[in-house]
Amino acid sequence: MSERLPHDLNCLTISELQKHAAVMMDKQTRDYYNEGSDSGSTLQENLDAYAKYRIRPRVLRDVSKIDTSVNIFGHKNAIPLGVAPTAMQRLAHSDGELATARACKKMGIAMGLSSFATTTLEDVAEANGENPHVLQLYLFEERDHSVKLLKRAKEAGYKAVFLTVDTPILGRRNLEIRNQFKLPAHLKIPNFEEQGDKKPEAEAEQRGQGKTRRGSEAGYTDSEGKRVVPTGPITFHSHAANPTLSWERDIEWLKKECGNEMQVWVKGIATAEDALLAVHHGVDGIVVSNHGGRQLNGALATLDALPEVVAAVQGKIPVHVDGGIRHGTDVFKALALGADFVWIGRPVLWGLAYKGQEGVELCLRLLSDEIRLAMGLAGVTKVDEISKEYLVKIDKSGFVARL
């Protein structure tokens, strides 16, 4: 058994990976990556929700051959899991998103790239090769910048755009505020630069303190019709949030802009009502997400929101989920509750902080192995066999209910 697992003996679980990563990161980075918004209760509930379910294993089923792969964006993905878009990965390791892309390519796992990456989308696409990659988008009212970004993404072979819809306003992250989070001077957010603009952008990352803005003017018109263009440079505080986003105007526009070349997904759906609107507006897929508990604190854990979304969508479009996934059995449970695929955020950042590309591979290998193990021990040999028949829900008094 252990021969099958060329693992790092110091790090056999995602929780150990988190501990190793913690000592590799400076305080500002560790806090930025790990914290949730406000009291962090939604962040914690994302994790705890998985413990409300138990697996009903079936036996004597010949599990000598287990196929953990699924099809996503026309590609075979080694496991039903991808790497969620997370911003500014060079804070964790000098290779940043490039290391993540190389690890994803090696492991045959889809990668989401944040538009606030510290590496260009072209470099990531090149490092990721034929492996599917999707671009996460924060859509500004001012369209110039997004038009250029989408054109670049199409040219670089991105399969889909994940429009993040849970950030009309940025959640309050108290540690980030207390630490006066600032991107170090040697890093930049190159997807916001005009191509060919190689001027260092370091000074422009400080919250609202820079003097210039590259790329086009972002901003929005407020409810009183006043034009609001955030002052200072493009920073995530001033430019990730767009309170004016709406289904009618923005989804239709984005679909047109992406044409047949890139799918349009919405990331950050948490209710049946919005899932129905997503179907109605013709999006290609949904990611049930609360941004890893970094936006609306007090929102439902994603695993708890998943069933109503799945029921509303009725299989018309794929439903993915992220938030709190730290074990192979978590992936199994999410799939049993109807998700087609899951994404992980922080564990990859911890892998990156621990050992760069090798650490991300380790993270993905640990989870791949745990998924295979969960499937085999539950008596399942193919991902699409995983269903709610394999799950029970257990309440606080210990009452066990079939689903």
Ligand SMILES: Cc1cc2nc3c(=O)[nH]c(=O)nc-3n(C[C@H](O)[C@H](O)[C@H](O)COP(=O)(O)O)c2cc1C
């Ligand atoms: C440090 C950090 C940065 C993130 N940056 C982005 C981002 O740029 N765009 C986005 O849509 N989501 C972003 N997310 C949210 C993730 O895509 C994902 O929804 C979340 O991390 C999943 O939860 P998990 O970390 O518990 O796996 C970020 C999350 C973290 C932790």
Ligand SMILES: CC(C)CC(=O)C(=O)O
């Ligand atoms: C606001 C972004 C730039 C990054 C993000 O989504 C996050 O930190 O959660």
